[in-house]
Amino acid sequence: MxxxxxxxxxxxxxxxxxxxxxxxxxxxxxxxxxxxxxxxxxxxxxxxxxxxxxxxxxxxxxxxxxxxxxxxxxxxxxxxxxxxxxxxxxxxxxxxxxxxxxxxxxxxxxxxxxxxxxxxxxxxxxxxxxxxxxxxxxxxxxxxxxxxxxxxxxxxxxxxxxxxxxxxxxxxxxxxxxxxxxxxxxxxxxxxxRSLIEQGIIDRAPTRHLGPSASGYERRTGQPSDNRLRHEREANERLSGAKALGELERQGSQLDRSILDLSNDLASAKAERERGIQPPVIAPDLYAEIRAGMQSVQSLFESQKILEQGKADVAAEFARWKAEEAAKAQTIEAERQRQASELAKQRQEVEAKAKAEIQPKIEPQKGRGYEM
Missing domain, CATH: 3.30.930.30 (BirA Bifunctional Protein; domain 2)
Incomplete structure (x- = not known):
């Protein structure tokens, strides 16, 4: 593949x-x-x-x-x-x-x-x-x-x-x-x-590049490396978050449609009443229906607020996780550069020491003769 x-x-x-x-x-x-x-x-x-x-x-x-x-x-x-x-x-x-x-x-x-x-x-x-x-x-x-x-x-x-x-x-x-x-x-x-989320795929975890050391370990032992286990754990966490966000968005869409349908029904009922085509005998039932409809709308709006808050919480948690991962990556890169710089410094010191050792040492002349 x-x-x-x-x-x-x-x-x-x-x-x-x-x-x-x-x-x-x-x-x-x-x-x-x-x-x-x-x-x-x-x-x-x-x-x-x-x-x-x-x-x-x-x-x-x-x-x-x-x-x-x-x-x-x-x-x-x-x-x-x-x-x-x-x-x-x-x-x-x-x-x-x-x-x-x-x-x-x-x-x-x-x-x-x-x-x-x-x-x-x-x-x-x-x-x-x-x-x-x-x-x-x-x-x-x-x-x-x-x-x-x-x-x-x-x-x-x-x-x-x-x-x-x-x-x-x-x-x-x-x-x-x-x-x-x-x-x-x-x-x-x-x-x-593109990432799986950008492609709209939320039922499959993304693959990650393991690196040569981890890949070599897996080939030699037949066991999953620490890198793979960590990537799989992180991928499952992202997948769960994406699924939760997708479910909230689906419920929110259904709620939006319900509110729109009910609003249309109430608008039609109000228009009929204003045109005066409603028979007096059914007016009490119509008012009761309107009151019930308004209560339903209020209930639906409250549910919508809860769903929106849920989506915001999931999105905020996902953003926090991404920020933490970025910070970890920066820390790892900084440490890698520090180690590389330290290694280069040690190499220069070793080379300088080696050059100093191979240079001939000349004793300074003293101002008196040798003792017999």
Whole structure:
């Protein structure tokens, strides 16, 4: 079954990361960082099916060299906390052939390049050896600046700001391209980038990306990982909330129709009375009916208020849960960056210590001769 995954990540110096290392790892090559002097050699890394640079029109000739490109990208950033690269990670349908998966990834990357003027370094990775042969994916490492014949220029800040909707657009566009390739190759499966709630599906819990560590644990042990158990628990909570909200909305719609029907009946009765076509003998019954109707309307309005409050409570609880999850995610990301920064600092200290130990030690000359 085809599934959808697209995530956008950044490579930041504040986390101790570099664009040269990120590119070398994803492409399975060796790149020397001219800024730090560090050699990133991943030539022994397996699982890289292909690695291709996609350049904008009129790009300078030197940009076709991966090492030159990413060193230039690093040197164009001067701040210690600069974002030096942006990555689109996409899942590729296992139903398609290797050639069609590559075509899909390259077409998507080419559209990114044409719209934003950046460079895309597309590395397609094979499914893991221990997996179920379905985890085909691509890493599209993008420069954070536009590339012109004169070199790197302005930042592609439209991809930083969620208010512009640029990332949401690309999520939808990748779903369109994936469905197009599936259709062209005779498959009926389709994917949707929207959440289940946005699709109007409230009877199925969404799937979550477990990550390589959790997936490896499940393959080795055959047991669900902590990540899966946590995701399932959270999904069930969201599903229960969505169902409760849906039931309240259904009851509210029925109540709205009942109020409208009763209001129409009362309006008709009032109009007939004002026209004077009601026989005097049935006037008491009509007044009693109107009073009963007004009492029913009042009761229905009270019920409507209770239902509206219930919907508001469920929505508020769901919003609170989302805010808590966002705060947790920010805390985890901050801790990850702190650990990465600490690791980078420790590595620098170890390297400095090692250099100091291998330097020859020269004793200072003393002002007197040796004693015999």
């Amino acid at each position: 085809a599934n959808y995954h697209l995530s956008v990540k950044t490579v930041s110096r504040s986390a101790g990361r570099t664009a040269t290392a990120a590119s070398a790892y994803r492409a399975g090559v060796s790149i020397t960082d001219e800024r730090t002097g560090e050699v990133h050699d991943y030539t022994r890394k397996g699982g890289v099916e292909s690695a291709v640079l996609i350049l904008p029109a009129n790009a300078p000739a030197w940009a076709a060299d991966r090492a030159a490109l990413w060193n230039a990208a690093e040197q164009s950033e001067t701040r210690k906390n600069s974002t030096v690269a942006r990555e689109f990670e996409i899942a590729l349908p296992a139903e398609l052939s290797a050639e069609e998966r590559q075509r899909l990834a390259h077409d998507f990357a080419r559209e990114l390049v044409e719209r934003h003027g950046l460079v895309a370094d597309v590395a397609i990775h094979a499914a893991g050896k221990e997996g179920d042969n379905r985890n085909h994916h691509a890493h599209i490492l993008c420069t954070t600046r536009r590339l012109t014949p004169e070199g790197f220029t302005e930042k592609t800040r439209e991809l930083d700001d969620r208010k512009t909707g640029a990332v949401d657009y690309w999520r939808g566009r990748f779903a369109e391209l994936q469905n197009k390739r599936l259709q062209e190759n005779g498959f009926t499966e389709r994917v949707d980038h």
